[in-house]
Amino acid sequence: MVGTANMVEVAALVGDTARATILAALMGGQALTGSELAFLARISRSTASEHLSKLVEARLIAITKQGRFRYYRIVSPRVAKMLESIELVAAIDVPPRYQPRSMKDDALRFARTCYDHLAGQVGVAIADALVTNGHIILAEEGGEVTDAGARFLAGFGADLTSKSRSRRLFCQPCLDWSERRLHVAGHVGAEICRRCLELGWLRRVRDSRALRLTPDGKSGLRDHFGLDLDNPELLRPRALASAGKGASVIPLRR
Amino acid sequence: MVGTANMVEVAALVGDTARATILAALMGGQALTGSELAFLARISRSTASEHLSKLVEARLIAITKQGRFRYYRIVSPRVAKMLESIELVAAIDVPPRYQPRSMKDDALRFARTCYDHLAGQVGVAIADALVTNGHIILAEEGGEVTDAGARFLAGFGADLTSKSRSRRLFCQPCLDWSERRLHVAGHVGAEICRRCLELGWLRRVRDSRALRLTPDGKSGLRDHFGLDLDNPELLRPRALASAGKGASVIPLRR
DNA sequence: CCTTTAATTCGGCGGATGCCGAACTATCGC
DNA sequence: GCGATAGTTCGGCATCCGCCGAATTAAAGG
Numbered sequence: 001m002v003g004t005a006n007m008v009e010v011a012a013l014v015g016d017t018a019r020a021t022i023l024a025a026l027m028g029g030q031a032l033t034g035s036e037l038a039f040l041a042r043i044s045r046s047t048a049s050e051h052l053s054k055l056v057e058a059r060l061i062a063i064t065k066q067g068r069f070r071y072y073r074i075v076s077p078r079v080a081k082m083l084e085s086i087e088l089v090a091a092i093d094v095p096p097r098y099q100p101r102s103m104k105d106d107a108l109r110f111a112r113t114c115y116d117h118l119a120g121q122v123g124v125a126i127a128d129a130l131v132t133n134g135h136i137i138l139a140e141e142g143g144e145v146t147d148a149g150a151r152f153l154a155g156f157g158a159d160l161t162s163k164s165r166s167r168r169l170f171c172q173p174c175l176d177w178s179e180r181r182l183h184v185a186g187h188v189g190a191e192i193c194r195r196c197l198e199l200g201w202l203r204r205v206r207d208s209r210a211l212r213l214t215p216d217g218k219s220g221l222r223d224h225f226g227l228d229l230d231n232p233e234l235l236r237p238r239a240l241a242s243a244g245k246g247a248s249v250i251p252l253r254r
Numbered sequence: 255m256v257g258t259a260n261m262v263e264v265a266a267l268v269g270d271t272a273r274a275t276i277l278a279a280l281m282g283g284q285a286l287t288g289s290e291l292a293f294l295a296r297i298s299r300s301t302a303s304e305h306l307s308k309l310v311e312a313r314l315i316a317i318t319k320q321g322r323f324r325y326y327r328i329v330s331p332r333v334a335k336m337l338e339s340i341e342l343v344a345a346i347d348v349p350p351r352y353q354p355r356s357m358k359d360d361a362l363r364f365a366r367t368c369y370d371h372l373a374g375q376v377g378v379a380i381a382d383a384l385v386t387n388g389h390i391i392l393a394e395e396g397g398e399v400t401d402a403g404a405r406f407l408a409g410f411g412a413d414l415t416s417k418s419r420s421r422r423l424f425c426q427p428c429l430d431w432s433e434r435r436l437h438v439a440g441h442v443g444a445e446i447c448r449r450c451l452e453l454g455w456l457r458r459v460r461d462s463r464a465l466r467l468t469p470d471g472k473s474g475l476r477d478h479f480g481l482d483l484d485n486p487e488l489l490r491p492r493a494l495a496s497a498g499k500g501a502s503v504i505p506l507r508r
Numbered sequence: 509c510c511t512t513t514a515a516t517t518c519g520g521c522g523g524a525t526g527c528c529g530a531a532c533t534a535t536c537g538c
Numbered sequence: 539g540c541g542a543t544a545g546t547t548c549g550g551c552a553t554c555c556g557c558c559g560a561a562t563t564a565a566a567g568g
Binding site for chain 2: 078
């Protein structure tokens with residue numbers, strides 16, 4: 001049967017603990033070296049090398065040589081989407097009561113990158129705030145930036161001009177597998193993530209997809225998005241006074 | 255790491271030839287019995303039973319008992335989406351020149367069900383026709399039914415009233431892995447598929463996801479959608495004279 | 509040019525799992 | 539009830555493949 005044979009190969013590649021750990025790490029959006037990935041997956045360099053060769057050959061990841069280093073990365077958004085969809089099914093698979101928690105888990109649940117955009121409680125909270133304030137419309141089947149939202153995001157420093165296609169095309173919903181709620185993906189999501197890192201609101205945590213919220217980020221998200229991240233009720237953004245009226249512009253910093 | 259462990263399990267389940275064949279068969283949208291699936295996957299009943307137990311336990315498929323028969327089906331659209339996304343990556347994985355062809359392949363390429371909607375050349379051609387005639391807007395990131403499209407589809411006999419949410423929410427694009435072009439999924443896609451089967455335009459092929467185009471279907475698609483399926487240039491629908499003016503109503507038949 | 513570090517290749521070990529047939533259970537139709 | 543058919547469970551076989559360490563290649567840098 002057409003397609004089936006290769007589908008098996010792809011799924012089998014993901015269906016191994018070491019390789020899945022590698023792919024999950026690369027889902028952080030950063031390119032990593034073989035040694036780093038071997039360390040993260042707790043396997044020897046030689047074993048990692050074998051896995052990486054297979055993943056490259058199957059075109060799930062790509063390699064960039066830089067001197068004696070070889071950087072690996074997810075090859076395309078399509079592969080990232082596939083991995084997300086597997087994560088999502090897997091997350092729902094298991095009754096929540098069985099999900100063990102750890103410090104590391106908590107960090108990931110709080111904030112992380114998902115290929116090129118934000119996920120976790122922070123990602124969901126930002127999405128909720130944008131929806132509450134009428135900046136975007138978000139549903140499982142599609143998302144859209146409103147006129148007010150375009151102004152607001154421009155003021156935030158997100159560059160939405162480059163991909164000029166329809167407003168809807170680049171604001172995609174992504175179901176968060178830890179929160180099981182929607183967050184913003186697509187070009188809009190990528191820009192929000194980029195800008196948060198640029199502003200120093202969030203910083204990458206070494207050897208992890210997790211992101212750490214800085215004091216600047218805490219106040220920035222409060223002032224600009226109406227989010228109080230000290231409050232355990234992260235999911236209840238407050239409407240901004242300025243919502244829809246055009247937003248204050250945040251200067252570039254750092 | 256949260257999520258990773260189970261993602262491995264899910265992917266590993268798909269990453270076996272017999273199980274993938276079973277899942278691919280169930281992607282046809284019909285519930286099938288264990289014996290049928292054993293036959294399709296060319297394994298013994300006992301082996302199939304083992305595989306099916308695992309798939310049920312992992313909640314990728316569900317079971318309905320009917321007397322001494324047990325019918326298996328894909329458990330949710332989310333699982334179907336995951337399988338599609340794997341198929342898509344797998345299809346792109348392999349350089350086209352290496353794809354072997356067979357009679358069976360050709361039937362699948364021509365027309366098939368994809369969980370609950372149409373795929374293959376016919377699926378893509380219908381989507382193209384709807385776009386050409388201004389009935390829907392379709393892009394990789396989202397789809398939408400126009401006012402004219404709503405009238406047209408109502409005339410065709412598709413029931414779009416039940417799910418009353420936004421027009422966009424139930425017209426989802428789905429990238430066809432054999433054609434590598436978009437076709438219509440979501441509620442709209444499911445209704446088009448249902449109606450084509452109801453009208454006897456397409457019929458299911460035994461033991462396959464493939465669909466056979468009937469003479470009625472050929473004339474129906476020509477008259478109502480402007481498609482000439484005898485023409486190898488399937489992908490060039492003609493604009494309908496009636497497009498946008500409200501469409502003729504097709505009576506229920508069969 | 510020699511040391512150091514990154515990465516690959518190879519041989520061999522060991523665990524995991526897909527597979528079957530035979531025995532067993534469940535349900536139908538007579 | 540009894541035979542027939544659908545499906546499950548179990549034991550055992552065979553194969554696959556992930557893993558490691560040691561040897562090898564590649565590149566950087568003194």
